Structure formats: C-alpha cells, structure tokens
Amino acid sequence: MRAGVLCLAALLAAGPAAALEPDALFAKVSGSVWAVRTFDAQARPLSAGSAVVIAPGRLVTNCHVLAKASSFVVRQENVAYGATLEYPDPQRDLCQVKVANFTAPPVALAPAGSARVGQRVYAIGNPRGLENTLSDGILSGLRGDEGERLLQTTAAIAPGSSGGGLFDSEGRLLGITTFAAKDGGSLNFAVPAEWLAELPARAKTALEARAGGADGNGRGAPAAGRPGAPRLGEVFEYVLIDGLTGVRTPVRYRVDRIEGDNVYYNQGARVEKADGQLVSMTSPAGGLFDAASPPDGWTRPAMTPGMRWRSEYTSSSSGEKARYALDAAVIGTSRLTVDGEALSVQQIAFEGWMFALVGTGPAQALPFKATAYYAPDLGRVVRFEAEYRRVYLGMTRETLELVRVWR
Template identity: 80%
Template sequence: MRTRVLCLAALLAAGPAAALEPDVLFAKVSGSVWAIRTFDAQSRPLSAGSAVVIAPGRLVTNCHVLAKASSFVVRQENVAYGATLEYPDPQRDLCQVKVANFTAPPVALAPAGSARVGQRVYAIGNPRGLENTLNDGILSGLRGEEGERLLQTTAAIAPGSSGGGLFDSEGRLLGITTFAAKDGGSLNFAVPAEWLAELPARAKTALEARTSGADGNGRGAPAAGRPGAPRLGEVFEYVLIDGLTGTRTPVLYRVDRIDGENVSFNQGGRVEKADGRVVSIGAPIGGAFETASPPGGWGRPDLSAGMRWSADYVGPGSDRLRYQLDAAVLGTTELRVEGAPLAAWRIAYTGWMYVGVGSTAPAPHPFSATVFYSAELGRVVKFDAEYRRGAAGINREAVELVRIQR
C-alpha cells in the first residue's frame, strides 16, 4: 500500500510534460521533416512541398503536392530517395508515400482531440524551397464540423510548406500544414494528425469509388446540375499574379463536401451552387477575385452576347469596401487550360470601389475587371483587375485556372 501511495505521489509531482525550448524541439523533430520534389514524364521539375515521417519508411504529404507527377523524391540536404504513392485520400488532401531503405525516425503523434485554441505550435517545412524552416505561433482556431475540423494557426507557412508538420510544444505532430489564406494575415491551416489513422481505409474506399464511379453516398460523383459540375476531391488550381511585382502565388480550391445543390471548397471557405453561382466566401484567398466578388460571383449560367447588368454591393472581403459596377458581355473567346481549348464568355466590369478608412466617409476609386467565364465548367477561368486603393497607386491582379486535379 505504501509503495502505491509513493508512486502516485511521484506521478502527481511530475505533472504534465514540460514544453520544449524551440531549439530543442527543432533538434528533436527536424530530421523527420523532408522536402518532396515531383517530376513529369520527361523528368522535368513540377512542384515542391514537404513530407513528415509517420512510420518506418512511410511519410505523409498533401495530395495536391503530388498532382500530375509521374515520379517524385523525398530529400534532405544532399540525400534523396525515390518514393511511391501508397495511400491517397484526395478528399482530405492527405497522401501517404513509402520509401525503401529509409531510416529517418517517425514523429510522435499528439493524442486525438488534444488540440486547444491558444496553445503554442510550431510549423516545420520547406517554404519556397528553404529546407527545414521553423516558424512558431499559436493555434488560433478549430474550423469546421466535429470530425472534419481544420487547425487554424498563426505559424507562418508559404508555398512549399504544404505537407509539413505542425507540432505542439512537446514536439508531437498535431497536423499537416496545407494552405494559407492569401492576404488573410496569419490565416494558415493544417489538417489534424488524427486523420492519419484513417488513411488506409479511406484510400481503399476512394479507389473502389473511383472504379465504380460512385460509392452510393455521392462520393466521387459530380454535383447535380450539369455534366461539368465539380466532383468530390477535385482541386481547382489557380495562380494569382501580382501585376506590379510579377509574384505568382498558387490558389487551390478543393471540393470537400457536396450537399445537394451546394458545393463546399476548403472546408467551407467558399461555397457554390452546382451551376457555379457563388453562395458565400468565408475565407478569401484569391485576392480581388474574391474580396471584390459580386453576389453570385463574376459569371452566371444565363449569359448571352450583348447582355448588361449593374451591381451595387458590399464585397465579402470587408464591410468597408462597397462596389458600384456595370457589366457587359462582350462575346466569346477561346482560352487554353492544361493545353486543351476552352470556350469562355468575356465580361467587362467597370465602375467604382468606395473605400472607408476609420470614421471618414468612403472615398470612390475607379475599378475595372475583365472576366473570362466558362459555361462548361461553370466558373471563371481568368480574371484581370485594375484598381486604385488609397495613395498606394494602381493595383493590377490576375487570376488564372491552370489545372484541375482529379
């Protein structure tokens, strides 16, 4: 009895595990976070991302990192290994890969359900090719429904961070970093590590659904309404181009839920009808393409040459931005997406953007945009905007659809 009392007292005195200093945490887990490079059929580089070792010879990354790849390698410094896909779960954007003769140690996983808003977290990955970069922050939110929640964090991520690790203060894996909201401040997101346990079963289900065309619950099937409607798990990959600096930023819209006529992208960050009309934009990531979006979006399913309309609205990006725009359908043109021709309506928007600062009355600034809308896809495939906001001069932005990852 006395022995049991002493053991209990020792456990109580020990308390919870102490948080690691950032340098100690980095030394503990950085050897398990690798860069990933993908290549096309001609061995030309395609994309770069990150991957985390979760079991002997097994790493996990985001599926969008591997999209269109004919081959890929994982590497750290001067060491590289060929890898192969083992378990894909495109709906959750998680893919497990396997590597032969790979000895890097797996990370420890945080207990399921242990994520708490406000806790200190650390992101380790390869932003813009800078291997094993450490960024710290807090867990700033849990977004989505129970069982499908994304982790929102202020720990900075950038292109190349996709597939990296989000760790708690004890060096345990909380999530896999996935995407950042464009111009959204410190709005960065990761999928929870507890999903990793479900990867094998979900990959099997996804493969069976792909083979049969659907799984009986709408998974793998398109949203109702038109032949080209989005399918569950599809990713529409755009690029946002800053017209002044030439900076190109990937913008990904992943279909993660189809509920009748509503199609949800990025865990509800964008919701559309099956015919492409925009229902809501909760987390704008596409620059002015989203922050200035009219109700219903920039295009509509009933377009015809010479059609005109006007819109007076407050944009979804800020209640301090009001728009008064006139639209005119100029006709059709042919664009190319992934090398394939695509017919698109050309729509010109011109008018004013009213910007409010502090308590001052909103001041008008000219705003114009040229929109190319595909009726086949039910979405904008190219968007060019020019506007003036404050004393910063003229802003120019372009958003283009570059591929559809299926």
C-alpha cells in the same frame, strides 16, 4: 497509507510532460521532415513541398504537392530517395508515400482530440525551398465540425510548406500544414494528424469508386430522391446586394423542368445537377455568382474540410470577356439561417485573379476574392460573397443571399 500519499504527491508534482525549448524540439523532429520534389514525364521539375515520416519507410504529404507528377523524390540536404504513392485521399488532401531502404525515424503523434486553441505550436517544412525551416505560433482556431476540423495557426507557412509538420510543444505531430490564406495575415491551416489512421481505408474506398463509378456500377448515383432535392415549380428566391450602394435586387431561380439528374431553371437559362453542380448557363441573373462562375460551378462533389482545387477558365457571361485563375479551399463548416431554418453549410474560399479584356488593349489583372456557403441539405450555394478591384473604377463587391424557398 503514508506511502500512498507520498506516491500521489509525487505524481501531482510531476504533472504533464515538460515543453521542449524550440532548439530541442527542432533537434528532435527535424530529421523526420523531408522536402518533396516532383517531375514531369521528361524529368523536368514541377513543384516542391514537404513530407513527414509517420512510420518506417512511410511519409505523408499533401496530394496537391504530387498533382501532375510522373515521379518524385524526398530529400534532405544532398540525400535523396525515389518515392512511390501508396495511399491517396484527395478529398482530405493527404497522400501517403513509401520509400525503400529509408531509415529516418517516424514522429510521434499527438493524442486524438488533444489540440486546444491557444496552445503553442511549431511548423517545420520547406517554405520556398528553404529546407527544414522552423516557425512558431499558437493554435488560433479549430474550424469545422467534430471529426472534420481543420487546425488554424499563426505559425508561418508559405509555398513549399505544404505537407510539412505542425507540432505541439512536446514535439508530437498535431497536423500536416496544408495552406495559407493569401493576404490573410496569420491565417494558416493544417489537417489534423488523427486523420492519418483513416488514410488506408479512405484511399481504398476512393480507388474502388473511381474504378467502378460513383455507385460501384459505372454510373453516377442519382440525387433526385434525396431530401431537399429540387422539385418542379420550386422557386429559390435570393437577394443580390451591392456592397457599395446597398441596393438590393431580387433574383429568382424557378425549376421549370427536371430530366434525369438535370434540373432546368428559368426556361433553361440555367441548368444544374440535382446536387447543385452547374451544367450550363446562358443568361446570368445572380451578379458575380453567375457571371464569374467556373464552367462546373463553385462547388465539388463530396467536399470535406481541407479539400482544394484550382480553376482556370474564360467567361463572357456578363458580356465582358474575362479570364479567371482561382485557387479554392474548403476551409470549414458553419451554420446559416435561411427563412427561419438553421442550415449546416460548407465554407469555400476562392482567391486569385480576374483578367478583364476590354477592347483591344491588354488585359487588366484584377485581384479576385469570393466565399461560397454551400448547404448540402439543399444541394446549393445559399450565400455568395465576391469582390474585385478595378484600377480606375474602384472596388466591386456583391453578396447573393438565399432568403426563402417557394414550394
């Protein structure tokens, strides 16, 4: 009895593993965080990022680091190894690579579900090419639904940090640092390390889908039969709100025709796929939502938290020709109420530049920001917020919000 009590007391006294001092943590894991350098077909440098060793001869980085690369290497100081892609999961922006004759030790992974808001975390990566840079902060948020959560942190990251490690105070890998919100203060994000276990299976599925088409037979899977698909005569009623004056303008999109997977609104002025992807638009009605829209719309198929893409295009839909260069990221999920119905929505952040062409003068480079809230159950964006600032005319800010659906 006494021995049992003493044993229990000893276990309680031991408690959880002690947190490491920052220098000890860095010494423990920095040898497992490598720089990534990519090259085009002529061996010219393309981009730089980071990667973390997760198994013998295996590292993981962000897929956007490897985009457009013909070859790439991982390196530390003056040591470099050629690497090859093994498992790509572009939807989650995770790519596993393999390296022959590579002896750097793998990191330990934090237990699944152990991330908690407020805990001390450390980011190690290669921001702006500065190899093995350590920064610290807290885990400031968990964004998204259970199983698809992004890790939000105040630990500093910058271009080049993508693919680096976010570690807990014991030196265990919590996540892969992926992106930072520009001009967003300490809004930095990582994808959770627990996703790594799913990488091989998800990569296999993605490659099979690419080889066989969306439905495995070379055809895109039709969406018209799903719940919430647009129906003939249906009207989506929005309100366009001027953020400076408060003026509210009704905007309606009426389904006039459905042909295959194409849905025609307002006598063909707007044509969408049944999942909301834009096909064409000849007469914008929804303010910046229409006038600044990328050619294929504000969303992508099968979006997941952490998914990223870039859009560069020219639009003259509003009568004013403008060129856009926007970075997009799915930053999480939330809920919005539309006409009394609670909807799960995916939140997509856009940030970049609008180059307005006025007359024969030079284009004005205007910072542009937008946030789209996409409801999969409706197959469309139900709220869109956008703003940009003109040099002499001040801020333009708009919100387009779905208020009801007439059936």
